Amino acid sequence: MSEIIRFEGVHKTFGDGPRAVHAVDDVTLTIDKGEIFGVIGYSGAGKSTLVRLINGLESVTSGRLVVDGAEVSALGEKQLRGVRADIGMIFQQFNLFPSKTVAENVAYPLRVAGWEKARRDARVAELLDFVGLADKAGARPPQLSGGQKQRVGIARALARQPKILLADEATSALDPETTRDVLALLRRVNAELGITIVVITHEMDVVKYMCERVAVMEDGKVVELGTVYDVFSRPRREVTRRFVGTSLRDRPSREVLERLAGTHPGTLVTVGIQEDTGSSARLMNSLAEHGVQGAIVYGGITEIGVRPFGSLTLALTGDGGAIRAALADLRSFTTVQEYPELTGGAPAATAHESKEQR
Template identity: 50%
Template sequence: MISIKSLQKVFQSSSGNVQAVDDVSLDIEKGEIFGVIGYSGAGKSTFIRLLNRLEDPTSGEIVIDDNDISKLRGKGLRKARQEIGMIYQHFNLLWSRTVKENIGFPLEIANVPKQEREQRVNELVDLVGLSGRENAYPSQLSGGQKQRVGIARALANKPKVLLCDEATSALDPETTDSILDLLTDINKKLGLTIILITHEMHVIRKISNRVAVMEEGRVVEQGDVLDVFRNPQQKVTKRFVEQVMGDRDQDDSLQEILTHYDSGHILKLHFVGEKTNQAVISEVAKQYDISINILQGKITQTQKGAYGTLVVHLTGEESVIQEAIQYISATSVKVEVNPDAS
């Protein structure tokens, strides 16, 4: 669906060149929700603006449905942009227009006949859950409702791709979840490819199928969200996973907990997917003559399944403990024995 090869963007200034996007290559499948995460200055917002040519690439290719939009100009570019919707952090609504008029604005520009335009707008009002608010003005709407208008407007021309640039950053957590649920629903109903730019791992965790991590203009890590949660490779990725899993706080408290245990073994267990629902600890307690004390645990859900960690303390005969550890390891649960929490 989308193939990005060796994409680069260099901004020129009086103080020298700034490499905002540096040799980024990605393949994004049709109908998936693909997340791009990075801290401020990572280049992610410039990257997404390159995808709909709000910024011109310095070099590289952006191919969408076999159409290299990086080479388009004039009428061809305008037509390609109609197939790429975009929603923004601060909504970018026309304050003098109603909900319906905001949603219908792209259709006006495209010279869609009035009757067809009104039918499409009514469909979108219903799709984004704004029935009864279609004649309200932006100043009369909540933040979440404004973003729903922005989403409906982005869908007006029936795009193949929806770009979301920090679409939930201005919203409270509850409203963020409702907007993410809406995007997931739209993705399923319309088969729309969604590219989501954010600095919040919670957003990636909740709805993305795959994720690319950006730092200093480059993609430093990418993969299935569940795999990235389970085994982050880069320092920046580990920081993002900590946002959701609370690993740093857990490690601090675990370090304190460990000072109270000078015998037995501490195990840190990593559960992935269906294994989070397995009663591994209960089975171990039944089969082996050891004592098990649960010290700490956390489970989080992703689109591809659950990921969780559990810290337990085992006491008993050393040989029996080792048998129990082997049993747990054989279930494909990743086991760290006497983990270093420092």
């Protein structure tokens, strides 16, 4: 696949001196033509600024940014306007004209671009049909549901046949069911029209449903980047683990861990499950080979496509040395999180003793 967007060491700084805000801090990444690319991060991470650089709503402070062959980091305001026309954008708050009809809202960018009425009307009818709102052409935004408003926003963004669509928290104001509908429409925009989509969100489920690749942003930096499966099945950063946790709830909280430690004898460990290591089967085999018992006490597994991932929390009992050897083996193919603070730092021995006492 060929690339359509390339960031090379891009910085965007607001203000200067000690009060400068590094909203985008040395970002390097490429987005391929025709992909759905996700940008995820908490509030203030720099997501909106990053995508606003793509369509020239913000100017690059330093570094190089190329969008569809144009080096936007080197363009003046007037030339940026040309780039902007080829890029559609949709927003959390829809940004529709409340007093104009649906058809007039969708026609607006065509009117600005100087399209004649007959051609404009034909295009608007085609777009409303595509987004499933042909019967709402004469309605005004206040009469529409949130999902319908966003469909109008999508139709308007597509009016001039952009190559790129930027979606900034486009479903954050919608309920889960409406969110699904709008995301499904965006997938059709990608699949049927071949438009590259950059999706900004703070919801992992949106990324999971839509995107092939994802960038995780924190403090202006891209801290993880890769396929959605790779990034979420082996999160390397705490921020990414937290995003996985919001969707999957696979890891026990501190409170739950303490309760589990009180009710289950043995050593608590959380073991990552990934498809590529076949780790759930290997996990059980490894414990059996070392003569260690593993009770599953907490966990969650989900899938992206048909590829499972998640984690299981086990209470291990058996000989102390055997538990240590089993954990070393598990570490050779998956992630293992131990909680020494829960069992006073001598987990294996404690587990062994408790077994002998019985």
